[in-house]
Amino acid sequence: MFLLYLTCMNRNCMLYKYLGNLKLSLNISWKRGDPQFTEKYFSQTVDHFNFNSMGNGSFNQRYLITDKYWKKGYGPIFFYTGNEGDIWEFALNSGFITELAAQQGALVIFAEHRYYGTSLPFGNDSFNIPQIGLLTVEQALADYAIMITELKLQLGATDSPVIVFGGSYGGMLSVYMRLKYPNIVAGALAASAPILSTAGLGDSRQFFRDVTADFANVASECRDAVRQAFHQLKDLAEQQDYSRIQSEFALCKPPSSAQDIHQLNGLLRNGFTLMAMLDYPYSTHFMGNMPANPVQVHRHITISHTESFQSFSPAGIVYNSTGLLTCFDLYSLYVECADPTGCGLGFNSQAWDYQACTEIELCYESNNVTDMFPPMPFTEREREVYCSKRWAVVPRPGWLKIQFWADALSTASNIIFSNGDLDPWANGGVRKALSSSLVAINISEGAHHLDLRASNEADPVSVIKARKREAELITQWVEMERRRSQKFS
């Protein structure tokens, strides 16, 4: 059965089509302007920070590479710092990088993050305790630093300047690469990288407030209708009118507990979150179906229906875009985890849950005051209890800020922080330039890292301008790095 599941790997949400072994070939053949990536494996150190651990060996780390546009001996290397998912997903949804490579004669590499996709240090045991322990940001960065250094040697490209790219958590990794390894990377384009909010800075209410704002900005009655519907759901739950809830939400089983209602609330909130994040100006069919401008679509549906529960139907679209599901199973479509914005499903979601339980801080809450959702707090204490139980770890709030600088970036350089105003992650990132080489690009009509996507006829002017500016800055960095290395060679 060809079922469409939404697999939301945190901020990078994609619709996975489970077609078994056909998957990769479909990936390759589906893409117009396919840059002919070759899939390769790199022998990577399992544990960079302990020479006497269980990780005293190597594993196969996947990467995709294309030299289709490379002017060898001159062109730079564009390196995507893979994030929480299968690297093909990022490669096939970051067409701007290959477009830019075509302009600038660059080699392109997409590296897969350890513990995601097929890059599993301990195979199917990778998600066991203690094997999961080697999933950290630091290990991932060291992977990339070593991979870049060794691949440059293998490719005879030791003098090629390297620019790193990433979206969302991948954008955070790009920033961190430039902070921690400027000896290896000359600059970073960090698209939609919430480096502040994930380090515990800012307001825990910001995320769901901004999801809400996306709907309110389209039409305030949309926000109001959603809020009203959540109130009604609460009333029905308090009356224990579970059969009504089942029928209204087309659930496979009637809810029977406060926990089921909590789960339903989470599933619904997640649906709205996805529409806001993926509010692109064209339908994204690449591995599933999301309509163009889903928040606008929501407005139309809300206005055309008088029964308030219908305003939830877009959540149905998110979870059942083909219409093949006849009912929704609360616990298989959405899994609650240490990331209140969603961890998705499958192996990748386990890995992201672990990261949200350790280094990445995502204590975001909804409260029905600053947002339209039910009050769903997620305090540091709740995180600690969950993470201790699930992964036998105690989170370390403040660690990411110490380790990766957060807002103390005055000594850094050559980083673009791009953010889309439609993206609820945007205000967790850097929105104002910090210096002439720490540039903020705000894309007024952009959702989650729209700028990394390939050019499209429906692109708003704001993203066209953003990409142009990004291309100019990257050209400058590459030139600077060439001059610098000539000076020192």
Added chain:
Amino acid sequence: MFLLYLTCMNRNCMLYKYLGNLKLSLNISWKRGDPQFTEKYFSQTVDHFNFNSMGNGSFNQRYLITDKYWKKGYGPIFFYTGNEGDIWEFALNSGFITELAAQQGALVIFAEHRYYGTSLPFGNDSFNIPQIGLLTVEQALADYAIMITELKLQLGATDSPVIVFGGSYGGMLSVYMRLKYPNIVAGALAASAPILSTAGLGDSRQFFRDVTADFANVASECRDAVRQAFHQLKDLAEQQDYSRIQSEFALCKPPSSAQDIHQLNGLLRNGFTLMAMLDYPYSTHFMGNMPANPVQVHRHITISHTESFQSFSPAGIVYNSTGLLTCFDLYSLYVECADPTGCGLGFNSQAWDYQACTEIELCYESNNVTDMFPPMPFTEREREVYCSKRWAVVPRPGWLKIQFWADALSTASNIIFSNGDLDPWANGGVRKALSSSLVAINISEGAHHLDLRASNEADPVSVIKARKREAELITQWVEMERRRSQKFS
């Protein structure tokens, strides 16, 4: 029995007086101008890079602190990034830092490196496998980053600029702190920090060539006499004239194998190395006895004796400075390890051996051509064999260069690389300014981090000037950081 042992913890060699529990009180009372350090402990995370390891807890990390000179609310924090030894040794032999603190109203903290002194994450089991595995440069830096952040909070000093100081490996750590944590430290004084040679850059013959040069520069006949004596030793060994060797070198037992002769060569080479490194212009009595200008002393002895073996006698001084030893035990006075310049004795030497087996690359050789010593190669392959056997680890050449940038420092700032021309470590470090804020200070008459020592009447002009320049630069950095934080607050 009051025996004086030389404990050479790599580049930081000190004479330890084993007086049991009297040791610390002696430390404190012996020092003129004692800045009244208080010994404290900080609850430190055992493993910063794995939330699911055996290190999922905390240990007591020792630090020394004095606010004697601190202008609270205004003065900076001077933080010594402790290296491979008991932190009291560094605190009591880095008087320049407290002198500077008195000038600049600074709080002074000396932090002990994990796995040294009393800062043992697993107590007496710390040097077992796998417990030793959490001894890495990265863990040590993270310790300091967290300790600084938390102590600033505890002390109400969040706005105080932090300057890090270190000598030798401690200087490397200071550099690394500024590279990796400029969000936390505003500048670094790295005295005698061989950041290039320990990352595998440069010439493996440099170190013992420069030891030799120290003796040759005093008088070429010294070098020639030493070389000649090593040749004679070789001849005697080939003739298996072990009793002559025993009597000439006052050994407790006659040598009986090539291994014993190798050990004797190592012990002697180490003695010359120490004289060169510790070639200070005044006797260093602080916890033992080294005469003023030991290389000059060697010249006098060499010239006053006709028998060539007498030219070795300063090595005897090094190992028997009190004259209490009646004979030398080859294997208790010197232990061969992964650092050809010496690991010293005791627990600290085990820890340093482990570091030289993992991240720190010290494949230095003597060859009797570019130096006066017997040919004693130490290749990467030999290192690998030794380290696999001793610690079950495989060294990773190139890692330190990737991780800590080595010569690719163009984006760094606010670092002083000071080196003494007499110090065989100097040419493994940065000897030329790389920018206006990456400053090289070369001290023509300086041995190993002489500039960090307290002022002394015998100080040469070169070190007085160096300290003055260092003080000026540090004042500037502190001012810059104050302006920066005011701007952003």
